Amino acid sequence: MKRQKRDRLERAQSQGYKAGLNGRSMDECPYQQMEVRSQWLGGWRDAREDKHSGLYK
Template sequence: MKRQKRDRLERAYSKGFQAGAAGRSKDYCPYNEIDIKSQWLGGWREGTEGRLAGLFTK
């Protein structure tokens, strides 16, 4: 049985979250499309907030 690829927007959010949790700049965003970029930035924001709150360590 084939595995389905995850939704592009969900993947962008996840990658943004990982970047934010790792302390990367939002300028690191690799997407140009508005919808996908906004999802990535939303994930980045959540990851950054978590890192600043002390939930993640490097």
């Protein structure tokens, strides 16, 4: 059970990161559950920071 939960959270973080790199809005988060939504938004914020720091163009 823990493996499935961790995989889901990692997947949400990864999808949020990709969304942030592609310039999507944080309002486009597809998740409603708070734990998964937090992971998605965390990935989104990480991507925005990486993009602003010049890591990606």
